[in-house]
Amino acid sequence: MSLSSTSKIADLLEKNETELLRNWLTELEASGLRRDDLMRSTELNQQCHEFLRMFRSAAQHENFSDVQAPEWGSVRQLLTDISRDRAQQGFTPSEVATFIFSLKKPLFDQLKRELAQQNDLLIDSIWTVTDVLDQLGLWTTEVFQQTREKVILRQQQELLELSTPVVKLWEGILALPMIGTLDSARTQVVMETLLQQIVETGSQVVVIDITGVPTVDTLVAQYLLKTVEAARLMGTDCIISGIRPQIAQTIVHLGLDLSGVITKATLADAFAIALKKRQLTIVSKASQSV
Amino acid sequence: MVRQKVRAQTVALGFGLVDQTKIVTAASELARNTLDYGGGGSVTLEVLESDQRVGLSLKFTDQGAGIANIELALQNGYTTGGGLGLGLGGAKRLMHEFEITSEVGKGTCVTTVRWRQQS
Amino acid sequence: MERIPILQMGQFLLVTIQVDMHDRLALALQDDLTNRIVKTSASGVLIDISSLEIVDSFIGRVLGNIATVSQLLGAETVVVGMQPAIAITLVELGLSLSGVRTAANVDTGMRLLQTVLGVPFHGGLNANP
Ligand SMILES: Nc1ncnc2c1ncn2[C@@H]1O[C@H](COP(=O)(O)OP(=O)(O)O)[C@@H](O)[C@H]1O
Ligand SMILES: [Mg+2]
Numbered sequence: 001m002s003l004s005s006t007s008k009i010a011d012l013l014e015k016n017e018t019e020l021l022r023n024w025l026t027e028l029e030a031s032g033l034r035r036d037d038l039m040r041s042t043e044l045n046q047q048c049h050e051f052l053r054m055f056r057s058a059a060q061h062e063n064f065s066d067v068q069a070p071e072w073g074s075v076r077q078l079l080t081d082i083s084r085d086r087a088q089q090g091f092t093p094s095e096v097a098t099f100i101f102s103l104k105k106p107l108f109d110q111l112k113r114e115l116a117q118q119n120d121l122l123i124d125s126i127w128t129v130t131d132v133l134d135q136l137g138l139w140t141t142e143v144f145q146q147t148r149e150k151v152i153l154r155q156q157q158e159l160l161e162l163s164t165p166v167v168k169l170w171e172g173i174l175a176l177p178m179i180g181t182l183d184s185a186r187t188q189v190v191m192e193t194l195l196q197q198i199v200e201t202g203s204q205v206v207v208i209d210i211t212g213v214p215t216v217d218t219l220v221a222q223y224l225l226k227t228v229e230a231a232r233l234m235g236t237d238c239i240i241s242g243i244r245p246q247i248a249q250t251i252v253h254l255g256l257d258l259s260g261v262i263t264k265a266t267l268a269d270a271f272a273i274a275l276k277k278r279q280l281t282i283v284s285k286a287s288q289s290v
Numbered sequence: 291m292v293r294q295k296v297r298a299q300t301v302a303l304g305f306g307l308v309d310q311t312k313i314v315t316a317a318s319e320l321a322r323n324t325l326d327y328g329g330g331g332s333v334t335l336e337v338l339e340s341d342q343r344v345g346l347s348l349k350f351t352d353q354g355a356g357i358a359n360i361e362l363a364l365q366n367g368y369t370t371g372g373g374l375g376l377g378l379g380g381a382k383r384l385m386h387e388f389e390i391t392s393e394v395g396k397g398t399c400v401t402t403v404r405w406r407q408q409s
Numbered sequence: 410m411e412r413i414p415i416l417q418m419g420q421f422l423l424v425t426i427q428v429d430m431h432d433r434l435a436l437a438l439q440d441d442l443t444n445r446i447v448k449t450s451a452s453g454v455l456i457d458i459s460s461l462e463i464v465d466s467f468i469g470r471v472l473g474n475i476a477t478v479s480q481l482l483g484a485e486t487v488v489v490g491m492q493p494a495i496a497i498t499l500v501e502l503g504l505s506l507s508g509v510r511t512a513a514n515v516d517t518g519m520r521l522l523q524t525v526l527g528v529p530f531h532g533g534l535n536a537n538p
Binding site: 192195196198199202203204226229230231232233234235236260 | 488489490491492493495496497499500501505506507511512513514517518521
Binding site: 291293294297307308310311312314315318319322366373374376377379380383384 | 432462464493501
């Protein structure tokens with residue numbers, strides 16, 4: 001990159017800013033990136049304007065072609081914000097990158113006009129601009145991806161909490177219906193939550209229902225048993241219901257000791273035992289009136 | 291006292307309550323061994339920090355009788371002092387990293403680390 | 410020397426451990442309780458550990474010993490109010506206190522003792538044992 005091409009670009013950005021902005025917006029519209037359903041056009045207008053202003057000031061520096069240089073700091077920050085917003089607004093990554101790429105054509109057009117007589121400088125300038133805009137476009141994609149990953153992680157955690165609700169079946173009786181494959185990290189979180197809930201609700205009996213769990217590995221099976229033991233230390237009885245044949249075999253195979261644990265085939269059976277432990281009985285109205 | 295110092299440090303580092311309890315309990319076990327079998331010694335706390343994670347390291351050193359068979363000493367139920375024999379093995383289970391060096395007649399050094407859960 | 414107070418409630422003894430219990434205090438409690446059981450012919454002992462910071466293998470052993478000794482002297486022991494973090498830690502340590510009865514709080518502990526001992530509830534019409 002020659003110094004003259006850099007200063008030419010800076011020049012041009014300064015001189016023709018209004019026109020450039022207009023053409024850029026037209027270009028964005030043509031590429032279908034003006035998504036009125038997702039964001040207001042005034043917002044887009046403002047972002048373009050802001051970008052051009054910062055782009056121009058970055059272009060005045062020598063490190064023009066290295067977008068990781070400190071001079072580009074504010075441009076990168078702006079793009080980070082834009083990219084993050086759009087990731088949350090529901091844009092696709094290519095829509096976000098197009099924001100930058102669509103500046104190419106208006107900028108090239110102007111360069112062509114200005115440097116019509118200086119072929120070498122023109123090619124040089126176009127090359128520099130392409131290089132920089134490509135880097136910036138990639139930057140938006142990267143930020144976009146990071147933001148999406150964070151969103152996914154958050155959703156996973158929310159799902160985790162949702163998928164393991166501790167429910168109160170009766171005064172003093174809690175149930176934890178577990179669904180899906182259990183990994184040891186999830187089991188640990190769930191079990192700690194369960195023990196905390198026991199304290200908060202003052203429950204004396206807990207039913208851990210694993211009907212919805214297809215298989216368990218050694219670690220998970222051990223966690224289950226440890227939880228039963230910890231609950232007992234807190235003065236709460238645990239009943240495990242819905243152990244599938246395959247899981248039963250895993251437990252036997254591992255030589256785990258289930259002798260101190262009450263197990264039942266179904267949640268209903270477990271609930272009946274839990275009621276009995278609480279010295280409660282359910283009586284049907286019909287039989288009561290006889 | 292060791293327990294209070296360790297507790298304060300785990301709180302300062304943002305460990306959750308379960309982790310705090312595990313670390314303080316391990317420290318209690320190891321400190322007791324240092325007193326009972328090592329004739330007293332020293333404890334050093336060290337905060338471990340990298341960009342990835344934060345941890346607390348505990349180091350117990352004594353100039354006592356030493357342990358002849360470390361593997362045996364780590365076994366559940368093994369005791370020479372009428373204890374439950376759960377201290378060493380239990381502390382190891384409560385922590386993430388655990389290292390013993392010992393020389394008979396010279397002394398024992400236990401270094402152990404627990405990392406903070408990421409979230 | 411500092412000691413942990415033992416309260417008498419009818420035929421039961423209640424101990425509330427409120428401090429960071431050091432070893433000597435724990436051993437003193439074991440002695441005191443033994444003596445009190447004999448002196449009062451108590452049939453039950455409740456040990457409330459809800460304020461205890463940690464239970465390590467030493468304190469765990471003392472609790473186990475108290476339960477065993479009490480039983481020899483004709484009294485049932487219930488440890489009440491263990492916090493989740495302590496319970497998780499004890500299990501990991503390898504200490505399940507299998508010979509010790511447990512309950513969530515003093516209230517449920519008391520009822521457990523009454524059930525185990527076959528005594529009617531306090532406060533009811535037939536509450537005079
Ligand atoms: N610091 C030490 N110096 C010498 N021997 C030790 C030390 N720590 C542990 N040991 C030996 O290891 C055995 C097991 O220790 P531990 O698991 O803590 O059980 P306990 O303390 O109940 O005996 C002890 O009985 C002792 O023989
Ligand atoms: Mg020990």
